[in-house]
Every structure is written in C-alpha cells, then in structure tokens.
Amino acid sequence: MNRSSGFLxxxxxxxxxxxxxxxxxxxxxxxxxxxxxxxSFGLSFFKYRANTLKLPKFSWFYSYEKVLTKDNIWETLQxxxxxxxxxxxxxxxxxxxxALLFASQFPLRKIxxxxxxxxxxxxxxxxxxxxxLFYEPEFGLLSQFVQSFITGEMYVLLGTPAxxxxxxxxxxxxxxxxxxxxxxxxxxxxxxxHLYEAAExxxxxxxRKFTTITFPYVRSLLLLAVLFRTIETVKIFDLVFxxxxxxxxxxxxxxxxxxxRTAFQFFRTSNSAAMGYILLFAVIVLTSLYLYVIKQRESExx
Amino acid sequence: MKKKVIGQAGWLWTLxxxxxxxxxFFPVLFIILTAFRSRSDTLATPPKWFFTPTFDNFYHIFFxxxxxSTEYVATGFHxxxxxxxxxxxxxxxxxLLIGTLAAYGFSRHPLRGNDTYxxxxxxxRMLPPIIxxxxxxxxxxxxxxxxxxxxxxxxxxxxxxxxxxWMMKSFFDELNTEIEDASxxxxxxxxxVFFGVCIPQVKAGLAATSVFxxxxxxxxxxxxxLLTNKLTRTMPPAMARxxxxxxxxxxxxxxxxxxxxxxxxxxxTYILQNQLLRGVTFGTIKK
Numbered sequence: 403m404n405r406s407s408g409f410l411x412x413x414x415x416x417x418x419x420x421x422x423x424x425x426x427x428x429x430x431x432x433x434x435x436x437x438x439x440x441x442s443f444g445l446s447f448f449k450y451r452a453n454t455l456k457l458p459k460f461s462w463f464y465s466y467e468k469v470l471t472k473d474n475i476w477e478t479l480q481x482x483x484x485x486x487x488x489x490x491x492x493x494x495x496x497x498x499x500x501a502l503l504f505a506s507q508f509p510l511r512k513i514x515x516x517x518x519x520x521x522x523x524x525x526x527x528x529x530x531x532x533x534x535l536f537y538e539p540e541f542g543l544l545s546q547f548v549q550s551f552i553t554g555e556m557y558v559l560l561g562t563p564a565x566x567x568x569x570x571x572x573x574x575x576x577x578x579x580x581x582x583x584x585x586x587x588x589x590x591x592x593x594x595x596h597l598y599e600a601a602e603x604x605x606x607x608x609x610r611k612f613t614t615i616t617f618p619y620v621r622s623l624l625l626l627a628v629l630f631r632t633i634e635t636v637k638i639f640d641l642v643f644x645x646x647x648x649x650x651x652x653x654x655x656x657x658x659x660x661x662x663r664t665a666f667q668f669f670r671t672s673n674s675a676a677m678g679y680i681l682l683f684a685v686i687v688l689t690s691l692y693l694y695v696i697k698q699r700e701s702e703x704x
Numbered sequence: 705m706k707k708k709v710i711g712q713a714g715w716l717w718t719l720x721x722x723x724x725x726x727x728x729f730f731p732v733l734f735i736i737l738t739a740f741r742s743r744s745d746t747l748a749t750p751p752k753w754f755f756t757p758t759f760d761n762f763y764h765i766f767f768x769x770x771x772x773s774t775e776y777v778a779t780g781f782h783x784x785x786x787x788x789x790x791x792x793x794x795x796x797x798x799x800l801l802i803g804t805l806a807a808y809g810f811s812r813h814p815l816r817g818n819d820t821y822x823x824x825x826x827x828x829r830m831l832p833p834i835i836x837x838x839x840x841x842x843x844x845x846x847x848x849x850x851x852x853x854x855x856x857x858x859x860x861x862x863x864x865x866x867x868x869x870w871m872m873k874s875f876f877d878e879l880n881t882e883i884e885d886a887s888x889x890x891x892x893x894x895x896x897v898f899f900g901v902c903i904p905q906v907k908a909g910l911a912a913t914s915v916f917x918x919x920x921x922x923x924x925x926x927x928x929x930l931l932t933n934k935l936t937r938t939m940p941p942a943m944a945r946x947x948x949x950x951x952x953x954x955x956x957x958x959x960x961x962x963x964x965x966x967x968x969x970x971x972x973t974y975i976l977q978n979q980l981l982r983g984v985t986f987g988t989i990k991k
Contacts, residue, residue: 681832
C-alpha cells in the first residue's frame, strides 16, 4: 500500500466519518463567525479606533464601562424594546388572524396566499424607502388621507418621536406578519382532524372548540414565533437606518443602529465591540429559551 | 401525506380572503403602479389612480441621459442585477452542499456533545451580524478579500450555513434508517447510501432550505453595503444608493427596480410555496 492510499484510508476510516462530514461546515463557520467573534471579544478589552494607525492599547473593562455609563445605550435599549414589543405584538395578532383565514381550503387560495406573502419577499431597503414615501408630508398617502378626511393639514408622522416609533413599528410589522402567519398555519394544520369531528358530535360552540382544541395545539408555536421574531427584531437595522436614520434626534435609534454608528461613523471600534457583546448576550439567552421551548414541544408530542 | 389545510370553505371565504389580501397587498400594489407612472404622475396630489402606463422607468434603470444631453448611456445596473443572481446563487448552493454533508454527519454519526455543536451553530445564525461585521471588515481589508466576489460569497455561505444544517438535519432525522441499513446489507457503499438512498428522500428539504436561504440572501443589505465595491455590489445597497439624497428621489425608477428585483424570488416562492411552512421554523418543528 503506497502512502497516498494510506492517507486516503485514514480519511475514509469509518471512525472519522462523522468528523469528516462536518469538517467543511465547521471550517467555514470558524473562519467567518467564530474567529471574528473572538476577535471582537478581544477588541472589546482594548482601546482601538479602526481609522487610525495607533496600536490597540489593553484597557481591561474600559470600553464596557464607557459604553454602559457614557453612551446613550440605555435609551437605545429602551427604544429597541418598544419597537420589539410593538412590532412583535402586532405581528402575532395579525399573523394569527391571517392564519385562521388561510387555514381552510378555498378556491384561489394559493394565489391569494402569494399576495399576502409578498411583503416578506421584499427587501428591507424597498420597504423602508416606500414607507418613507407613504409617510412623506407632502405627497405621502398617509398625510394626504389625514389632510383630506381629518384635519385638513399636512401630517408629519416621522417628525415627532412617538410618530417615528409608530412608523417604524408599523412598517416592520407589516413586512413580517406573513412570517408569523406561516408559523401559525403550520400549527393549525397539525391539529388532528378527529378532535374537531368529536367536538362536532358534542356540539361544541366555535369559541369552545377554539379554546379547548385549536389554541392548546398552536400555543407552543406561538411562543416560538414570539421568540423568533423577538430575536430577529432586536437586531433591526436596515429598516430604521433608511426610514428614519434613528431620528428625529435619537428617538428611533435601535441598538443595531447605535452599534453601526459607533463602529463606522465614529470609528470607536472597541466600544462598538463591547456594545455588540451586550447585544449578543441577550440573543444567546433568547436562543436558549427558543431551544428549550422546542424541546418541551417535542417531549409533549411523544 | 398530511393535508395542508384543516377544512373546506367556499367562494364566500375566497371573497373575504381577497378583500384581506388586497388590503394587505396594497403597499406593494402602490409600488407596482408607481413603476408604470410617468415622472409627473408619480408625485401628483392627490395620487392618480388612472394614468397611461409607461415603460420609461424600466428603460431608465438601464439607460439614462446625463444632464441635458439626449444621448442615453448605460447605468451599469444590469451588472448589479447579475451580481445579485451570481452571489446569491453560488452562496446558497455552497451552503446547501456543505450544510447537507454536515447535517448528515450530525444526524447519522453523532459526536460527543452533538447538542452543544448544534446550539453553537444555531447561535451563529441568530447572532446580530453587526457584531461580526467589524472584525470581518478588518480581516477582509488585510487579506484583500474586501470588494471581491470570493469575499462576499464566503460571507453569505457562512450566513446560510447554520440554517441549512438545522433544516437538513431535521429532514435526515425523520428518515427511516432501516432502508439505509438494508441497502448497506446489499453491499452498497457509504457514498451510494448517501446519494442513492438519503438524498432522493430529502428533496423537499433541499427545496425548502434553498427557497428560504434565497429570500434572505437576495435581500441582505448590511454585508453587501460594507463588503462589496462598485463592481461587485448587489441590488439592495445599489437601490439604497439610488435614493442618495433626501430630495428629488426618483420613486418611479426605484419602484421599477423593486419590481424587477422581486420577480425572480416571487416565482421561486410560488413554485415552492408548500415548502415554505417548513422553512419558517428553521426545520426545528417537525410536521
């Protein structure tokens, strides 16, 4: 046996089949995710600005201290929380209603479903730019509607902090409600039909059927939807960045926007890394919760 | 096979759903209409609902007259469109390939601490891209990957990989291993068990994974904004760049771009609609 086949047989050894199969994936993830993650973890303990040639200086927890005390991170977290609560709340309510609508078979269902799914397929950039136009005081549909039916004056939604928040929440909720709808739909179709048939025989009311059969079946999926959308919405960046750019003032500045600004506009690289880690911590907690709910659901079903 | 619906409803339900779908779709409809409006009709107050449609906006995406000249020059937009197709296509394929192998590994040859690996992989998908983007930006600048196709494709492959692994693992986990063992008994090699027995059974999974990965990659903004240059830019940052300043935004032009941009993804989603249900949960929910 020559050397190359010896090497090959080392590769093909059944004992190493598992590790060999996952090796390419682990390599890519290490290169593009894990190593940068470590790097930025290290960076958060240094004083470093990416736009100067000065070497990083080790500074222990200076960046964290600075981020937690001086920068307006608390306000930003609060803004993010408001947007998450508002948007995810709306998504859940309307996603659930839409799912109830599309859970049964009716003519043209597949095509109509595509119309409802369309916002999800739009790029965030497109949604942001067009909602900016809808909210525009002079030509925007919203302003014109208010002008001609309610006050007779131009309406500047994005001009006030509360208005801008509502604007962001509404646009985000509109875009991602179809996603929640798909999730709930997956839950609704998983309800065993014989339960409904039994309920029919017992002449249960619609409401009782809903609370005793439908809801328990989709409850864990709803929880998953809440967690999943929360994880995604905490990271919200593109929409806010283009729609309001964090304004007016810093009224709609989310944590994503703040990290971006700190990193690429003020070039306080190590501070942005520290902020990123605070954000990452929140996401890890939410992800663990998400997996916990999945495990619960699986054990319930078996 | 389980049916995808819970009951039958008639045309009355269709009517109700149409009304709801119309209201929901309205902003998109507005964008589509804007794409066919002439420049003066676009910003008319009150909005013009009936107008003579024009294809000018679609023409102007690709050819534009420079100030005051009547000569039309190419805007280079076909390039961004090509970039989007090329970059998302290659990276989704790569992620699918590497991800399927890894998923098969995790499913059939579990390692010690398999769950921990899966958790870390899921976390890398959930983690805010903004955290890795700073070091990635520095690494790309040092290695010269910034602005290259290789760089952004590598980035997107890694971006889609955790999702592919989770999805495909859930599909492999569902398969009946007896069929695999039977073909092993018949003397099939490991390779032919994988390609001949397993892969044909998870075709739906491959479809579900690719449609979701495609939607996300196609619309990704931040990585492309920071890691590509004039020649390798994809559509989303190119569109964002078109609005540039606050005043004089050419909404008609933008609407036409959005329309062109959504068509490929819309068609793919329509064809693979039934697979979408699986994708929304990252394959974490089975059936």
